[in-house]
Amino acid sequence: MQPGTVEGRVCGVAARKVVYPGSFDPVTNGHLDVIERACGLFEEIIVAVAADSSKKYLFSVEEREQMVREAVAEAGLTARVVSFSGLQVEFVASVGASAVIRGLRAVSDFEFEFQLALMNRKLSTQVETIFLMPRDQYIFLSSSIVKEICRLGGPVEEFVPAGVERALRERYAR
Numbered sequence: 157m158q159p160g161t162v163e164g165r166v167c168g169v170a171a172r173k174v175v176y177p178g179s180f181d182p183v184t185n186g187h188l189d190v191i192e193r194a195c196g197l198f199e200e201i202i203v204a205v206a207a208d209s210s211k212k213y214l215f216s217v218e219e220r221e222q223m224v225r226e227a228v229a230e231a232g233l234t235a236r237v238v239s240f241s242g243l244q245v246e247f248v249a250s251v252g253a254s255a256v257i258r259g260l261r262a263v264s265d266f267e268f269e270f271q272l273a274l275m276n277r278k279l280s281t282q283v284e285t286i287f288l289m290p291r292d293q294y295i296f297l298s299s300s301i302v303k304e305i306c307r308l309g310g311p312v313e314e315f316v317p318a319g320v321e322r323a324l325r326e327r328y329a330r
């Protein structure tokens with residue numbers, strides 16, 4: 157297909173560079189599953205760790221970024237890991253990407269993700285949102301539930317990379 161434009165968007169050109177934005181507080185095996193799937197579909201994946209948000213994080217942005225970088229390398233995946241602040245669509249445009257990857261788990265994710273994707277489309281017609289679903293075993297996995305289990309002294313090695321488990325244990329031991 158010849159590249160053309162529809163409503164200001166380039167069409168006929170595959171998305172080669174995509175951004176996977178999130179809090180990653182901390183990165184879990186569910187996030188890694190999404191990155192792995194994206195690696196099979198796109199030439200370049202930029203994992204973008206959110207620096208500013210109204211959310212209260214357990215780990216600093218530097219710690220979250222470092223944990224994602226280590227987990228990606230240990231999993232043998234190829235993705236660039238950076239942090240970003242400000243509007244997601246502006247960050248996506250600044251790195252020359254045309255799409256955002258988001259993970260979709262149970263139905264509970266749907267409403268929030270739908271709202272976010274449509275708002276981003278309103279802010280920029282140049283950025284498309286692509287949803288990827290993890291394998292079944294990660295459907296109910298979230299950074300919050302992992303933090304809660306760890307805080308209460310439960311086992312989390314099944315859900316997060318070894319380095320993240322160590323960091324969580326250390327943080328909650330304080």
Ligand code: ADP
Pocket residue numbers: 177178179180181184185186187189190257258259260261265289290294295296297298299
């Ligand atoms: P955010 O605060 O931006 O939602 P998260 O780190 O919680 O950041 O999640 C980033 C993205 O990864 C979101 O699209 C979320 O739905 C997705 N995600 C989180 N956990 C999983 C998982 N277990 N499986 C698939 N996708 C996931």
